[in-house]
Amino acid sequence: MADLNDLYQEVILDHNRRPRNFHALADASHQAEGYNPLCGDRLTLYLRIDNGVIADVAFEGSGCAISKASASMMTDALKGRRVDEARALFERFHRMVTTSPDEPVEDLGKLSALAGVREFPVRVKCASLAWHTLKAAMARETKTTTETEGW
Amino acid sequence: MTFVAPAVFDVARIRADFPILERTVRGKPLVYLDNAATTQKPQPVLDAIAHYYTELNANVHRGVHELSERATEAYEAARSRVRTFFNAADTHEIVFTRNATEGINLVAHSFARPRLQAGDEVLITAFEHHSNIVPWQLACEATGARLRVAPIDDRGELMLDEFERLLGPRTKIASVSHMSNALGTITPAREIVRLAHARGVPVLLDGSQAAYHMPVDVQALGCDFYVATGHKLYGPTGIGVLYGRTGHLDAMPPFLGGGDMISSVTFERSAWNVLPYKFEAGTPHIAGAIALHAALDYLTSAGLDAVSAYERQLLDYGTAALQDVPGLRIIGTAPEKASILSFVMDGVHPHDIGTIVDREGVAIRTGHHCAQPVMERFGVPATARASLAMYNTREELDVLVRALHRVRQVFG
Numbered sequence: 060m061a062d063l064n065d066l067y068q069e070v071i072l073d074h075n076r077r078p079r080n081f082h083a084l085a086d087a088s089h090q091a092e093g094y095n096p097l098c099g100d101r102l103t104l105y106l107r108i109d110n111g112v113i114a115d116v117a118f119e120g121s122g123c124a125i126s127k128a129s130a131s132m133m134t135d136a137l138k139g140r141r142v143d144e145a146r147a148l149f150e151r152f153h154r155m156v157t158t159s160p161d162e163p164v165e166d167l168g169k170l171s172a173l174a175g176v177r178e179f180p181v182r183v184k185c186a187s188l189a190w191h192t193l194k195a196a197m198a199r200e201t202k203t204t205t206e207t208e209g210w
Numbered sequence: 211m212t213f214v215a216p217a218v219f220d221v222a223r224i225r226a227d228f229p230i231l232e233r234t235v236r237g238k239p240l241v242y243l244d245n246a247a248t249t250q251k252p253q254p255v256l257d258a259i260a261h262y263y264t265e266l267n268a269n270v271h272r273g274v275h276e277l278s279e280r281a282t283e284a285y286e287a288a289r290s291r292v293r294t295f296f297n298a299a300d301t302h303e304i305v306f307t308r309n310a311t312e313g314i315n316l317v318a319h320s321f322a323r324p325r326l327q328a329g330d331e332v333l334i335t336a337f338e339h340h341s342n343i344v345p346w347q348l349a350c351e352a353t354g355a356r357l358r359v360a361p362i363d364d365r366g367e368l369m370l371d372e373f374e375r376l377l378g379p380r381t382k383i384a385s386v387s388h389m390s391n392a393l394g395t396i397t398p399a400r401e402i403v404r405l406a407h408a409r410g411v412p413v414l415l416d417g418s419q420a421a422y423h424m425p426v427d428v429q430a431l432g433c434d435f436y437v438a439t440g441h442k443l444y445g446p447t448g449i450g451v452l453y454g455r456t457g458h459l460d461a462m463p464p465f466l467g468g469g470d471m472i473s474s475v476t477f478e479r480s481a482w483n484v485l486p487y488k489f490e491a492g493t494p495h496i497a498g499a500i501a502l503h504a505a506l507d508y509l510t511s512a513g514l515d516a517v518s519a520y521e522r523q524l525l526d527y528g529t530a531a532l533q534d535v536p537g538l539r540i541i542g543t544a545p546e547k548a549s550i551l552s553f554v555m556d557g558v559h560p561h562d563i564g565t566i567v568d569r570e571g572v573a574i575r576t577g578h579h580c581a582q583p584v585m586e587r588f589g590v591p592a593t594a595r596a597s598l599a600m601y602n603t604r605e606e607l608d609v610l611v612r613a614l615h616r617v618r619q620v621f622g
Contacts, residue, residue: 063565063566063569063620066565067562067566067620067621072620072621072622076557076622097577098561098576098577098578098592099577099578099582099585099591099592100561100591101591121591122559122591123559123560123561123562124558124559124562124621125561125562127559179565181565182561182565185561
Protein backbone atom coordinates (compact mmCIF):
# COMPACT_ATOMS: atom_id res chain seq x y z
CA MET A 60 0.00 0.00 0.00
CA ALA A 61 1.19 3.46 -0.84
CA ASP A 62 2.61 5.34 2.07
CA LEU A 63 1.31 8.77 2.97
CA ASN A 64 4.89 10.00 2.83
CA ASP A 65 4.93 9.24 -0.91
CA LEU A 66 2.26 11.87 -1.29
CA TYR A 67 3.18 14.38 1.37
CA GLN A 68 6.92 14.57 0.78
CA GLU A 69 8.82 17.25 2.62
CA VAL A 70 9.41 19.27 -0.55
CA ILE A 71 5.63 19.30 -1.23
CA LEU A 72 4.81 20.36 2.32
CA ASP A 73 7.40 23.09 2.01
CA HIS A 74 5.93 24.46 -1.22
CA ASN A 75 2.48 24.30 0.39
CA ARG A 76 3.66 26.31 3.40
CA ARG A 77 5.72 28.78 1.39
CA PRO A 78 4.44 28.80 -2.16
CA ARG A 79 6.93 30.35 -4.61
CA ASN A 80 5.85 33.04 -7.09
CA PHE A 81 2.58 33.36 -5.20
CA HIS A 82 1.31 36.76 -6.33
CA ALA A 83 -0.32 38.55 -9.23
CA LEU A 84 1.76 39.69 -12.18
CA ALA A 85 0.91 43.25 -13.23
CA ASP A 86 2.61 43.00 -16.61
CA ALA A 87 1.38 39.52 -17.52
CA SER A 88 0.96 38.88 -21.24
CA HIS A 89 -1.03 35.70 -20.69
CA GLN A 90 -3.40 34.78 -17.91
CA ALA A 91 -5.90 32.01 -17.19
CA GLU A 92 -8.08 30.82 -14.37
CA GLY A 93 -8.16 27.13 -13.48
CA TYR A 94 -10.96 25.53 -11.52
CA ASN A 95 -11.55 22.06 -10.19
CA PRO A 96 -15.32 21.83 -9.76
CA LEU A 97 -15.04 18.61 -7.78
CA CYS A 98 -13.26 20.23 -4.87
CA GLY A 99 -13.46 23.95 -5.48
CA ASP A 100 -9.72 24.46 -5.94
CA ARG A 101 -9.13 27.62 -7.90
CA LEU A 102 -6.04 29.32 -9.23
CA THR A 103 -5.07 32.15 -11.51
CA LEU A 104 -1.89 31.75 -13.49
CA TYR A 105 0.03 34.70 -14.91
CA LEU A 106 2.70 34.48 -17.61
CA ARG A 107 4.90 37.12 -19.16
CA ILE A 108 6.10 35.73 -22.44
CA ASP A 109 8.83 37.69 -24.28
CA ASN A 110 9.94 36.47 -27.71
CA GLY A 111 8.68 32.95 -27.08
CA VAL A 112 10.34 32.71 -23.66
CA ILE A 113 8.54 32.60 -20.30
CA ALA A 114 10.25 35.58 -18.68
CA ASP A 115 8.10 35.54 -15.58
CA VAL A 116 5.34 33.39 -14.11
CA ALA A 117 3.25 33.64 -10.95
CA PHE A 118 0.00 32.36 -9.48
CA GLU A 119 -2.68 33.08 -6.93
CA GLY A 120 -5.51 30.98 -5.58
CA SER A 121 -6.63 28.51 -2.97
CA GLY A 122 -6.47 24.77 -2.86
CA CYS A 123 -5.16 21.68 -1.15
CA ALA A 124 -1.49 21.07 -0.42
CA ILE A 125 -1.06 19.05 -3.59
CA SER A 126 -2.56 21.62 -5.93
CA LYS A 127 -0.74 24.52 -4.29
CA ALA A 128 2.61 22.76 -4.19
CA SER A 129 2.17 21.59 -7.76
CA ALA A 130 1.47 25.15 -8.93
CA SER A 131 4.40 26.50 -6.94
CA MET A 132 6.84 23.90 -8.27
CA MET A 133 5.54 24.39 -11.79
CA THR A 134 6.24 28.12 -11.69
CA ASP A 135 9.80 27.41 -10.52
CA ALA A 136 10.27 24.93 -13.34
CA LEU A 137 8.91 27.22 -16.05
CA LYS A 138 10.91 30.39 -15.56
CA GLY A 139 13.21 31.01 -18.49
CA ARG A 140 11.83 28.14 -20.56
CA ARG A 141 10.76 28.55 -24.16
CA VAL A 142 7.03 28.11 -24.81
CA ASP A 143 7.61 24.95 -26.84
CA GLU A 144 9.68 23.53 -23.96
CA ALA A 145 6.84 24.35 -21.54
CA ARG A 146 4.41 22.50 -23.80
CA ALA A 147 6.70 19.50 -23.86
CA LEU A 148 7.03 19.65 -20.06
CA PHE A 149 3.24 19.65 -19.77
CA GLU A 150 3.18 16.36 -21.73
CA ARG A 151 5.98 14.84 -19.65
CA PHE A 152 4.29 15.84 -16.39
CA HIS A 153 1.00 14.46 -17.67
CA ARG A 154 2.70 11.13 -18.41
CA MET A 155 4.36 11.07 -15.01
CA VAL A 156 1.16 11.51 -12.97
CA THR A 157 -1.04 9.26 -15.10
CA THR A 158 1.29 6.27 -15.59
CA SER A 159 0.34 3.22 -13.57
CA PRO A 160 2.17 3.11 -10.22
CA ASP A 161 3.78 -0.22 -11.21
CA GLU A 162 5.58 1.27 -14.18
CA PRO A 163 8.74 3.38 -14.19
CA VAL A 164 8.47 7.07 -15.03
CA GLU A 165 10.89 9.64 -16.38
CA ASP A 166 12.84 11.63 -13.81
CA LEU A 167 11.58 15.21 -13.94
CA GLY A 168 13.92 16.52 -11.28
CA LYS A 169 12.17 18.38 -8.49
CA LEU A 170 8.80 17.79 -10.15
CA SER A 171 9.26 14.07 -9.56
CA ALA A 172 8.18 14.64 -5.97
CA LEU A 173 4.65 14.74 -7.37
CA ALA A 174 4.90 11.28 -8.92
CA GLY A 175 3.45 9.98 -5.63
CA VAL A 176 -0.05 11.11 -6.64
CA ARG A 177 -0.21 8.09 -8.96
CA GLU A 178 -0.90 6.03 -5.86
CA PHE A 179 -3.83 8.29 -4.98
CA PRO A 180 -6.00 8.38 -8.11
CA VAL A 181 -8.53 10.86 -6.74
CA ARG A 182 -5.74 13.34 -6.12
CA VAL A 183 -4.26 13.37 -9.64
CA LYS A 184 -6.50 16.28 -10.60
CA CYS A 185 -5.15 18.29 -7.69
CA ALA A 186 -1.65 17.97 -9.12
CA SER A 187 -2.73 18.64 -12.69
CA LEU A 188 -4.85 21.77 -12.16
CA ALA A 189 -1.92 24.20 -12.48
CA TRP A 190 -0.68 22.46 -15.61
CA HIS A 191 -4.09 22.61 -17.28
CA THR A 192 -4.20 26.27 -16.46
CA LEU A 193 -0.75 26.74 -17.98
CA LYS A 194 -1.89 25.08 -21.19
CA ALA A 195 -4.99 27.27 -21.30
CA ALA A 196 -2.98 30.44 -20.67
CA MET A 197 -0.48 29.61 -23.42
CA ALA A 198 -3.39 28.91 -25.78
CA ARG A 199 -4.88 32.26 -24.77
CA GLU A 200 -7.91 30.66 -23.24
CA THR A 201 -8.97 32.49 -20.12
CA LYS A 202 -10.66 29.66 -18.26
CA THR A 203 -10.21 25.94 -17.89
CA THR A 204 -11.39 23.18 -15.61
CA THR A 205 -9.93 19.81 -14.72
CA GLU A 206 -13.04 18.24 -16.26
CA THR A 207 -12.30 19.23 -19.84
CA GLU A 208 -9.26 17.03 -20.37
CA GLY A 209 -10.03 14.01 -18.31
CA TRP A 210 -6.92 13.66 -16.19
CA MET B 211 -52.20 4.02 29.83
CA THR B 212 -49.20 1.77 30.27
CA PHE B 213 -45.85 3.29 30.90
CA VAL B 214 -43.24 2.00 28.49
CA ALA B 215 -39.71 2.39 29.72
CA PRO B 216 -37.37 3.73 27.03
CA ALA B 217 -35.35 0.88 25.63
CA VAL B 218 -31.60 1.15 26.02
CA PHE B 219 -30.10 1.84 22.66
CA ASP B 220 -28.02 -1.24 21.94
CA VAL B 221 -25.55 -0.03 19.35
CA ALA B 222 -23.64 -3.33 19.27
CA ARG B 223 -26.81 -5.11 18.22
CA ILE B 224 -27.51 -2.50 15.56
CA ARG B 225 -23.95 -2.78 14.21
CA ALA B 226 -24.29 -6.54 13.91
CA ASP B 227 -27.09 -5.97 11.38
CA PHE B 228 -24.82 -4.01 9.02
CA PRO B 229 -22.46 -6.47 7.29
CA ILE B 230 -20.31 -3.77 5.68
CA LEU B 231 -19.26 -2.47 9.10
CA GLU B 232 -17.25 -5.65 9.57
CA ARG B 233 -14.94 -4.98 6.67
CA THR B 234 -11.56 -3.38 6.80
CA VAL B 235 -10.33 -0.48 4.70
CA ARG B 236 -6.63 -0.10 3.98
CA GLY B 237 -5.96 -2.73 6.62
CA LYS B 238 -7.90 -0.88 9.33
CA PRO B 239 -11.46 -1.43 10.58
CA LEU B 240 -13.83 0.73 8.56
CA VAL B 241 -14.96 3.84 10.41
CA TYR B 242 -17.80 5.08 8.25
CA LEU B 243 -18.56 8.73 8.98
CA ASP B 244 -19.98 9.80 5.62
CA ASN B 245 -23.60 9.07 6.46
CA ALA B 246 -24.94 12.40 5.28
CA ALA B 247 -23.86 11.31 1.79
CA THR B 248 -25.40 7.86 2.12
CA THR B 249 -25.99 5.41 4.95
CA GLN B 250 -25.04 1.73 5.01
CA LYS B 251 -27.72 -0.93 4.65
CA PRO B 252 -28.86 -3.43 7.28
CA GLN B 253 -29.26 -7.12 6.44
CA PRO B 254 -33.09 -6.98 6.17
CA VAL B 255 -32.76 -4.41 3.37
CA LEU B 256 -30.22 -6.56 1.54
CA ASP B 257 -32.49 -9.58 2.05
CA ALA B 258 -35.52 -7.72 0.72
CA ILE B 259 -33.69 -6.91 -2.52
CA ALA B 260 -32.50 -10.50 -2.93
CA HIS B 261 -35.93 -11.87 -2.06
CA TYR B 262 -37.69 -9.65 -4.56
CA TYR B 263 -35.45 -10.68 -7.44
CA THR B 264 -35.36 -14.32 -6.40
CA GLU B 265 -39.04 -14.83 -5.67
CA LEU B 266 -41.24 -12.00 -6.90
CA ASN B 267 -39.74 -10.24 -9.88
CA ALA B 268 -42.45 -9.07 -12.29
CA ASN B 269 -43.71 -5.74 -13.54
CA VAL B 270 -46.34 -4.02 -11.43
CA HIS B 271 -49.86 -2.81 -12.22
CA ARG B 272 -50.00 -4.83 -15.44
CA GLY B 273 -50.12 -8.58 -15.37
CA VAL B 274 -52.90 -10.85 -14.18
CA HIS B 275 -50.38 -13.52 -13.35
CA GLU B 276 -49.36 -14.51 -9.86
CA LEU B 277 -45.96 -12.85 -9.81
CA SER B 278 -47.22 -9.55 -11.12
CA GLU B 279 -49.99 -9.52 -8.55
CA ARG B 280 -47.58 -10.28 -5.74
CA ALA B 281 -45.02 -7.73 -6.93
CA THR B 282 -47.80 -5.14 -7.14
CA GLU B 283 -48.95 -6.00 -3.63
CA ALA B 284 -45.43 -5.65 -2.27
CA TYR B 285 -44.85 -2.38 -4.13
CA GLU B 286 -48.11 -0.91 -2.84
CA ALA B 287 -47.45 -2.22 0.66
CA ALA B 288 -44.22 -0.21 0.54
CA ARG B 289 -46.19 2.93 -0.34
CA SER B 290 -48.49 2.26 2.56
CA ARG B 291 -45.46 1.86 4.84
CA VAL B 292 -44.08 5.19 3.69
CA ARG B 293 -47.44 6.76 4.50
CA THR B 294 -47.35 5.53 8.09
CA PHE B 295 -43.66 6.40 8.46
CA PHE B 296 -44.36 10.05 7.61
CA ASN B 297 -47.94 9.99 8.93
CA ALA B 298 -49.47 11.22 5.68
CA ALA B 299 -53.27 11.35 5.64
CA ASP B 300 -53.65 9.16 2.58
CA THR B 301 -51.57 6.58 0.75
CA HIS B 302 -52.17 8.29 -2.61
CA GLU B 303 -50.27 11.30 -1.25
CA ILE B 304 -47.07 9.24 -1.47
CA VAL B 305 -45.30 9.38 -4.83
CA PHE B 306 -42.22 7.24 -5.44
CA THR B 307 -39.39 9.13 -7.09
CA ARG B 308 -35.74 8.36 -7.76
CA ASN B 309 -34.53 10.58 -4.95
CA ALA B 310 -35.24 13.83 -3.13
CA THR B 311 -33.84 15.82 -6.04
CA GLU B 312 -36.46 14.37 -8.35
CA GLY B 313 -39.17 15.17 -5.82
CA ILE B 314 -38.13 18.82 -5.69
CA ASN B 315 -37.90 19.01 -9.47
CA LEU B 316 -41.36 17.49 -9.74
CA VAL B 317 -42.84 20.14 -7.46
CA ALA B 318 -40.88 22.95 -9.11
CA HIS B 319 -42.07 21.82 -12.53
CA SER B 320 -45.64 20.71 -11.98
CA PHE B 321 -46.70 22.84 -9.01
CA ALA B 322 -44.60 26.01 -9.08
CA ARG B 323 -44.08 26.76 -12.77
CA PRO B 324 -47.76 27.01 -13.71
CA ARG B 325 -48.26 29.45 -10.81
CA LEU B 326 -45.20 31.59 -11.39
CA GLN B 327 -45.32 34.79 -13.41
CA ALA B 328 -42.68 37.42 -14.04
CA GLY B 329 -41.99 39.25 -10.81
CA ASP B 330 -43.23 36.45 -8.56
CA GLU B 331 -40.88 35.03 -5.97
CA VAL B 332 -39.63 31.69 -4.71
CA LEU B 333 -38.16 31.73 -1.21
CA ILE B 334 -35.38 29.40 -0.09
CA THR B 335 -32.67 29.69 2.57
CA ALA B 336 -28.92 30.20 2.56
CA PHE B 337 -28.14 26.64 3.67
CA GLU B 338 -29.90 24.75 0.92
CA HIS B 339 -28.29 21.85 -0.90
CA HIS B 340 -27.83 22.50 -4.63
CA SER B 341 -30.82 20.21 -5.20
CA ASN B 342 -33.05 22.76 -3.46
CA ILE B 343 -31.54 25.70 -5.34
CA VAL B 344 -31.12 24.70 -8.97
CA PRO B 345 -34.66 23.40 -9.68
CA TRP B 346 -36.00 26.76 -8.47
CA GLN B 347 -33.49 28.65 -10.58
CA LEU B 348 -34.73 26.70 -13.59
CA ALA B 349 -38.34 27.51 -12.71
CA CYS B 350 -37.46 31.17 -12.20
CA GLU B 351 -35.56 31.37 -15.48
CA ALA B 352 -38.49 29.88 -17.36
CA THR B 353 -41.06 32.22 -15.83
CA GLY B 354 -39.24 35.45 -15.00
CA ALA B 355 -39.77 34.86 -11.30
CA ARG B 356 -37.14 35.76 -8.74
CA LEU B 357 -35.31 33.54 -6.26
CA ARG B 358 -35.09 35.06 -2.77
CA VAL B 359 -32.75 33.68 -0.13
CA ALA B 360 -33.35 33.95 3.61
CA PRO B 361 -30.02 34.43 5.43
CA ILE B 362 -28.45 32.32 8.18
CA ASP B 363 -26.44 33.57 11.15
CA ASP B 364 -22.88 32.77 12.21
CA ARG B 365 -23.97 29.62 14.02
CA GLY B 366 -25.75 28.40 10.92
CA GLU B 367 -29.27 29.07 12.12
CA LEU B 368 -31.99 30.36 9.83
CA MET B 369 -32.77 34.00 10.64
CA LEU B 370 -36.46 33.50 11.09
CA ASP B 371 -37.34 37.20 11.24
CA GLU B 372 -35.60 37.71 7.87
CA PHE B 373 -37.40 34.68 6.49
CA GLU B 374 -40.68 36.20 7.62
CA ARG B 375 -39.79 39.58 6.13
CA LEU B 376 -39.03 37.92 2.77
CA LEU B 377 -42.45 36.25 2.66
CA GLY B 378 -44.11 38.86 0.46
CA PRO B 379 -47.25 39.19 -1.62
CA ARG B 380 -45.36 37.82 -4.64
CA THR B 381 -44.01 34.75 -2.83
CA LYS B 382 -45.56 31.71 -4.50
CA ILE B 383 -43.70 28.94 -2.67
CA ALA B 384 -41.10 28.50 0.06
CA SER B 385 -38.75 25.54 -0.09
CA VAL B 386 -36.64 24.88 2.98
CA SER B 387 -34.38 22.13 4.19
CA HIS B 388 -35.63 20.41 7.33
CA MET B 389 -31.98 19.86 8.26
CA SER B 390 -28.84 21.30 6.67
CA ASN B 391 -26.52 18.70 5.13
CA ALA B 392 -23.45 20.92 5.44
CA LEU B 393 -24.04 22.31 8.95
CA GLY B 394 -26.42 19.94 10.69
CA THR B 395 -28.84 22.72 11.66
CA ILE B 396 -32.38 21.53 12.26
CA THR B 397 -34.80 24.15 11.03
CA PRO B 398 -37.89 25.18 13.01
CA ALA B 399 -40.07 23.58 10.35
CA ARG B 400 -43.42 24.01 12.09
CA GLU B 401 -42.77 27.67 12.67
CA ILE B 402 -41.64 28.10 9.05
CA VAL B 403 -44.85 26.50 7.82
CA ARG B 404 -46.94 28.60 10.20
CA LEU B 405 -45.34 31.86 9.06
CA ALA B 406 -45.68 30.95 5.39
CA HIS B 407 -49.24 29.70 5.65
CA ALA B 408 -50.23 32.87 7.47
CA ARG B 409 -49.42 34.59 4.17
CA GLY B 410 -50.93 31.90 1.99
CA VAL B 411 -47.54 30.57 0.87
CA PRO B 412 -47.21 26.80 0.39
CA VAL B 413 -44.11 25.11 1.81
CA LEU B 414 -41.93 22.27 0.60
CA LEU B 415 -39.66 20.72 3.22
CA ASP B 416 -36.56 18.88 2.09
CA GLY B 417 -36.21 15.99 4.51
CA SER B 418 -33.19 14.33 2.89
CA GLN B 419 -31.17 14.73 6.08
CA ALA B 420 -33.87 15.02 8.72
CA ALA B 421 -35.84 11.88 7.96
CA TYR B 422 -33.28 9.38 9.24
CA HIS B 423 -32.39 11.32 12.36
CA MET B 424 -35.78 12.21 13.88
CA PRO B 425 -39.45 11.28 13.68
CA VAL B 426 -41.22 13.17 10.90
CA ASP B 427 -44.97 13.75 10.92
CA VAL B 428 -46.04 15.66 7.82
CA GLN B 429 -49.48 16.42 9.22
CA ALA B 430 -48.06 17.83 12.44
CA LEU B 431 -45.56 19.86 10.43
CA GLY B 432 -48.41 21.07 8.24
CA CYS B 433 -46.22 21.26 5.14
CA ASP B 434 -47.60 21.07 1.62
CA PHE B 435 -44.81 18.87 0.27
CA TYR B 436 -42.09 16.78 1.89
CA VAL B 437 -39.30 14.99 0.05
CA ALA B 438 -36.92 12.30 1.25
CA THR B 439 -34.46 9.87 -0.29
CA GLY B 440 -34.30 6.15 0.39
CA HIS B 441 -30.54 5.71 0.43
CA LYS B 442 -30.14 7.96 3.45
CA LEU B 443 -32.96 6.10 5.25
CA TYR B 444 -30.77 2.95 5.26
CA GLY B 445 -32.52 1.87 2.05
CA PRO B 446 -31.22 1.46 -1.48
CA THR B 447 -30.22 4.19 -3.93
CA GLY B 448 -32.60 5.14 -6.73
CA ILE B 449 -35.76 5.29 -4.64
CA GLY B 450 -37.14 8.47 -3.12
CA VAL B 451 -40.37 9.76 -1.74
CA LEU B 452 -42.50 12.80 -2.41
CA TYR B 453 -45.36 13.56 -0.08
CA GLY B 454 -47.87 16.06 -1.40
CA ARG B 455 -51.27 17.08 -0.13
CA THR B 456 -54.10 15.57 -2.15
CA GLY B 457 -55.49 18.94 -3.21
CA HIS B 458 -52.15 20.03 -4.64
CA LEU B 459 -51.32 16.73 -6.33
CA ASP B 460 -54.78 16.56 -7.88
CA ALA B 461 -54.44 20.00 -9.41
CA MET B 462 -50.94 19.45 -10.77
CA PRO B 463 -50.17 18.34 -14.33
CA PRO B 464 -47.92 15.28 -14.73
CA PHE B 465 -44.14 15.66 -14.54
CA LEU B 466 -43.00 12.86 -16.84
CA GLY B 467 -45.15 11.17 -19.45
CA GLY B 468 -45.21 7.48 -20.26
CA GLY B 469 -46.71 4.18 -19.26
CA ASP B 470 -48.51 3.67 -15.96
CA MET B 471 -49.25 7.38 -15.53
CA ILE B 472 -52.20 7.35 -17.97
CA SER B 473 -55.72 6.00 -17.84
CA SER B 474 -56.15 6.06 -21.62
CA VAL B 475 -54.06 7.06 -24.62
CA THR B 476 -55.05 7.95 -28.15
CA PHE B 477 -53.02 9.91 -30.66
CA GLU B 478 -55.35 12.84 -30.13
CA ARG B 479 -55.05 12.99 -26.36
CA SER B 480 -54.37 11.03 -23.22
CA ALA B 481 -56.06 11.06 -19.86
CA TRP B 482 -54.06 10.92 -16.65
CA ASN B 483 -54.20 8.13 -14.17
CA VAL B 484 -55.38 8.73 -10.61
CA LEU B 485 -53.04 9.70 -7.77
CA PRO B 486 -50.32 8.81 -7.18
CA TYR B 487 -49.79 7.00 -10.49
CA LYS B 488 -50.16 10.22 -12.47
CA PHE B 489 -46.65 11.03 -11.22
CA GLU B 490 -45.05 7.61 -11.69
CA ALA B 491 -44.30 7.25 -15.39
CA GLY B 492 -42.69 4.05 -16.58
CA THR B 493 -41.66 0.97 -14.67
CA PRO B 494 -40.76 2.15 -11.19
CA HIS B 495 -37.90 0.98 -8.96
CA ILE B 496 -39.97 -1.89 -7.59
CA ALA B 497 -37.13 -3.59 -5.72
CA GLY B 498 -36.10 -0.21 -4.34
CA ALA B 499 -39.56 0.52 -2.95
CA ILE B 500 -39.78 -2.94 -1.40
CA ALA B 501 -36.34 -2.62 0.16
CA LEU B 502 -37.23 0.86 1.41
CA HIS B 503 -40.17 -0.77 3.16
CA ALA B 504 -37.70 -3.06 4.96
CA ALA B 505 -35.50 -0.08 5.81
CA LEU B 506 -38.38 1.89 7.31
CA ASP B 507 -39.41 -1.17 9.33
CA TYR B 508 -35.84 -1.45 10.56
CA LEU B 509 -35.60 2.22 11.49
CA THR B 510 -38.97 2.10 13.22
CA SER B 511 -38.02 -0.93 15.26
CA ALA B 512 -34.78 0.77 16.30
CA GLY B 513 -37.05 3.65 17.32
CA LEU B 514 -36.54 7.12 15.88
CA ASP B 515 -36.79 8.79 19.26
CA ALA B 516 -34.11 6.47 20.63
CA VAL B 517 -31.98 6.96 17.49
CA SER B 518 -32.33 10.69 17.85
CA ALA B 519 -31.34 10.69 21.53
CA TYR B 520 -28.39 8.35 20.92
CA GLU B 521 -27.11 10.38 17.98
CA ARG B 522 -27.39 13.58 20.01
CA GLN B 523 -25.14 12.10 22.71
CA LEU B 524 -22.72 11.01 20.03
CA LEU B 525 -22.74 14.46 18.45
CA ASP B 526 -22.02 16.10 21.80
CA TYR B 527 -19.20 13.65 22.45
CA GLY B 528 -17.73 14.26 18.98
CA THR B 529 -18.06 18.03 19.31
CA ALA B 530 -16.08 17.95 22.55
CA ALA B 531 -13.52 15.45 21.26
CA LEU B 532 -12.74 17.54 18.18
CA GLN B 533 -11.80 20.48 20.40
CA ASP B 534 -8.68 18.49 21.33
CA VAL B 535 -7.28 18.88 17.85
CA PRO B 536 -5.13 22.03 17.62
CA GLY B 537 -6.36 24.62 15.13
CA LEU B 538 -9.66 22.87 14.41
CA ARG B 539 -12.81 24.94 14.04
CA ILE B 540 -16.33 23.53 13.75
CA ILE B 541 -18.55 25.18 11.15
CA GLY B 542 -22.21 25.02 12.12
CA THR B 543 -22.83 25.40 15.84
CA ALA B 544 -26.59 25.84 16.03
CA PRO B 545 -28.04 24.56 19.31
CA GLU B 546 -30.66 22.66 17.33
CA LYS B 547 -28.52 20.40 15.19
CA ALA B 548 -28.03 16.73 14.45
CA SER B 549 -25.28 14.36 13.45
CA ILE B 550 -23.06 16.67 11.40
CA LEU B 551 -19.53 17.69 12.37
CA SER B 552 -18.32 20.05 9.67
CA PHE B 553 -14.89 21.50 10.35
CA VAL B 554 -11.78 23.19 9.04
CA MET B 555 -8.19 23.04 10.31
CA ASP B 556 -5.70 25.90 10.24
CA GLY B 557 -3.22 25.52 7.43
CA VAL B 558 -4.63 22.24 6.12
CA HIS B 559 -7.01 21.97 3.22
CA PRO B 560 -9.97 19.61 3.79
CA HIS B 561 -8.89 17.36 0.93
CA ASP B 562 -5.59 16.69 2.58
CA ILE B 563 -7.46 15.91 5.80
CA GLY B 564 -9.67 13.48 3.88
CA THR B 565 -6.75 11.66 2.27
CA ILE B 566 -4.85 11.30 5.52
CA VAL B 567 -7.75 10.05 7.66
CA ASP B 568 -8.71 7.64 4.86
CA ARG B 569 -5.35 5.95 5.47
CA GLU B 570 -6.62 5.21 8.98
CA GLY B 571 -9.78 3.60 7.61
CA VAL B 572 -11.91 6.66 8.36
CA ALA B 573 -14.39 7.74 5.67
CA ILE B 574 -15.38 11.40 5.84
CA ARG B 575 -16.53 13.78 3.15
CA THR B 576 -14.48 16.75 2.09
CA GLY B 577 -15.44 19.57 -0.24
CA HIS B 578 -18.41 21.87 -0.57
CA HIS B 579 -21.06 19.19 0.14
CA CYS B 580 -23.17 20.41 -2.79
CA ALA B 581 -23.77 23.57 -0.79
CA GLN B 582 -21.36 26.10 -2.27
CA PRO B 583 -23.35 29.11 -0.98
CA VAL B 584 -22.90 27.78 2.57
CA MET B 585 -19.13 27.63 2.07
CA GLU B 586 -19.21 31.19 0.78
CA ARG B 587 -21.30 32.31 3.76
CA PHE B 588 -18.64 31.01 6.15
CA GLY B 589 -15.74 32.19 4.02
CA VAL B 590 -14.20 28.74 3.50
CA PRO B 591 -13.57 26.99 0.18
CA ALA B 592 -14.54 23.64 1.62
CA THR B 593 -14.92 21.77 4.89
CA ALA B 594 -14.24 18.29 6.16
CA ARG B 595 -17.45 16.67 7.35
CA ALA B 596 -17.93 13.72 9.67
CA SER B 597 -21.59 12.73 9.68
CA LEU B 598 -23.09 10.25 12.12
CA ALA B 599 -25.64 7.49 11.92
CA MET B 600 -27.21 5.21 14.50
CA TYR B 601 -24.48 2.56 14.17
CA ASN B 602 -21.58 4.88 14.96
CA THR B 603 -19.82 4.78 18.31
CA ARG B 604 -17.70 6.94 20.58
CA GLU B 605 -14.77 4.66 19.86
CA GLU B 606 -15.08 5.50 16.18
CA LEU B 607 -15.01 9.20 16.96
CA ASP B 608 -11.84 8.56 18.99
CA VAL B 609 -10.31 6.96 15.89
CA LEU B 610 -11.26 10.06 13.90
CA VAL B 611 -9.67 12.35 16.46
CA ARG B 612 -6.46 10.26 16.48
CA ALA B 613 -6.39 10.45 12.68
CA LEU B 614 -6.77 14.23 12.86
CA HIS B 615 -3.79 14.38 15.21
CA ARG B 616 -1.93 12.49 12.50
CA VAL B 617 -2.97 15.22 10.03
CA ARG B 618 -1.50 17.80 12.40
CA GLN B 619 1.67 15.73 12.59
CA VAL B 620 2.09 15.60 8.79
CA PHE B 621 1.39 19.30 8.33
CA GLY B 622 3.25 20.51 11.40
